Amino acid sequence: MLFKNDVLAGIARGGVTLAFRRWQKPTVRTGGTLRTAVGVLAIDAIDVVDASDVTNEDAARSGHSSLDRLLADIEGQRAGTLYRIAFHLAGTDPRLELRNLTELGPTEREDLRRRLTALDRDVAWTLQTLRLITSHEGITAAELAGNTGFEKAALKQKIRKLKELGLTESLQSGYRISPRGRAFLDKV
Secondary structure: OOOOHHHHHHHHHOOOOEEEEEEOOOOOOOOOEEEEOOEEEEEEEEEEOOHHHOOHHHHHHOOOOOHHHHHHHHHOOOOOEEEEEEEEEEEOOHHHHHHOOOOOOHHHHHHHHHHHHHHOOOOOOHHHHHHHHHHOOOEOHHHHHHHHOOOHHHHHHHHHHHHHOOOEEEOOOOEEEOHHHHHHHHOO
């Protein structure tokens, strides 16, 4: 579930606590979490709703300036069932702290090596990708795909795994190596 920057700012301030999405099948579940650029959201409820039941309060709580704007946004979404998703900001993204940890002991370095080796089981890509990101801060998935031979969508999924390990960061456009990633690569 993606959010526009102004909605993310509203979530960070605590004013935005609802979203409306048309889905064939929900991509989040009640009790689950969702990581965003402003932190981790706890999903409180997901309800099927009819657009005619959406209120002015719903519009405000979803970051829209009016009910008409929310309804226009809903109409612009792909076909599917309309869901009302209630959530709250549960805390910071744990990857933020992880990617800033630069003191890597031998055990931690070995654990990262083992994890990268597991990611490379079909084809070696992790170190090549990390080095490309290191040498070209802001490099996009399309540019990386051209340099690695992977399809863009597949490569984006792979880079998410590096992000989970705290080795990369997503920028507004493209990627950069994290301080943890740099510390790891300095010892490889």
